[in-house]
Amino acid sequence: MRVPTWIRQHVAALRALLVLTAVTGVLYPLAVFGVARLPGLRDQADGSLVSAHGRTVGSTSIGQSFTDADGNPLRQYFQSRPSAAGDGYDPTATSASNLGPEDVVDTLPDPALTAAGEDDDNARRSLLTQVCARSRAVGELEGVDGARPFCTTGGVGAVLAVFGTRAPDGTVPHPTRVVSVNEQRGAVAAPFLREYRGVRVELAVHGADYARGLVVPVRGAAPADPAVPADAVTASGSGLDPDISPAYAALQVPRVARERGVPAARVRALVADATSGRSLGFMGEPRVNVLKLNLALDARYPYRGRP
Template sequence: MFNPIWVRRHLAALRALLVLTVLCGVAYPLAVYAVAQVPGLRHRADGSTVSLHGRTVGSALIGQSFTGRDGAPLRRYFQSRPSEAGGGYDPTATAASNLGPEDTVDTLPAPRPTTGPGAEPPPADGGGRQSLLTRVCSRSKAVGDLEGVSGARPFCTPGGVGAVLAVFGKRTPDGTVPHPTRVVSLNEEQGMVKAPFLATYKGVPVEPARFGEDYADGLVVPIRGGAPADPVVPADAVTAGGSGLDPHISPAYAALQVRRVAAARGVAEDRVRRLVEDGTDGRDLGFMGEPRVNVLELNIVLDRRYPVRA
């Protein structure tokens, strides 16, 4: 029986569709599922969920916040690394801030009345846009305040913003301004600070920035300040991971939190410190990556061993 060429072509396409559907839609998924059930892989394939008292409380592969309803850190728990994924640790919006090391100048928020007619609370994010430097500085200050240590870092003001000046005046060929005529603290807004972090710069009084004023003609000068080169607050406590889902912190950041957690749970620091040491994972294969502590797993062990009595 003779079939027209268009019929043969459609039959060939139909056969290819059926074969590819069986291979890619049935055989391949079943093969992947079978491999995922191999001992040693099954837990990860199922999401590495972690349970406490019979209830799933998270995944060992995805970080999460340990804060109260007001957003403040819960003192009885170890705190995770900051996250820029969505509202924080959102697996559907995994991302970093994409801000580079030269992002040092904030976009100041519009002034808002806080008292009297038309008063309104400030927005949750403070309005405007924080530079990467100010994000690091503000986090370092917050961690320092929480842990009772110095949150000082180079190029940060005591108030927790980037210590950056706009210096106006005639520039020399090498790009410097040896004799400034005006100096502005770019990340400190007028009305929000009592005084700039630096009183004078090269003999010129430093003034706070004003909302809406253009400082593009000024030379941007970061001020290192007197903070130690090796801050007390570790880097992973103030910088977000590339995915925003990192479930681990460094042993140094965990050690910084031991005293607070032990005091909140009413146990000796040595006992909490021992749990941190037991929960510290070494480098993969002995040489890849860095030692790390899984925050969720550590907090679960704490709840099991030293529960907080209401």
């Protein structure tokens, strides 16, 4: 007796389902689990968790903040780089800011809300202003010059909107109006630049449309090689980078040593011990794991508070 075609097709589909279920649903997961149990891989598979004093304090693979309840840096610890993951280092919201280098113009807050002590949800800081503000904050924390090219001394992007007839090359050789678009009237006393090509620079007004003006970032007199390293002012692609550059670690050594009351040379030695080289000798850059470094600090030179 010949079995109908539709029955044979269903039986073949059932066999394929059983085989694929066994391979992808049982054998493959067991194989992956077995490989993850191999020496040298077990720690990474378990999340690279780190314990201290009998409790889990973090992971060497996922960064975290070392701040107080108000978000202020704990001065006795090395600080991580900025994070765009959620409210900062949220492993459930890993992400980047997705802002590019041409994002230089802020959306200013409503001064009425600011005066009332409220946040304006429509306001937005450009990537440039975020970098400028972070550089200024790090400079103040570490006691160095936080100036960067294209930043004002107030910590916002030094950007002008230049109005006037445009030349064939896209420039405005004879401006009729110039506005410092990231400095808001009422928030600062005067623009970062008094005049631009003979035209007085105005402060920006909330709600005004400056889109027709030519956007002109102004480099300023800041050094080409800022004292604050790039990783101190930019977030990683994942927002969860556990490492900082040796340069950023070195910048923080004097503060940490001073807060803990130990010679800076001893703290530098801990930084050197926590520094990893390039992967396989040629990939990436040298890096310092912040959690490991701070745990080593607590173990060797416990923080006893300010005198």
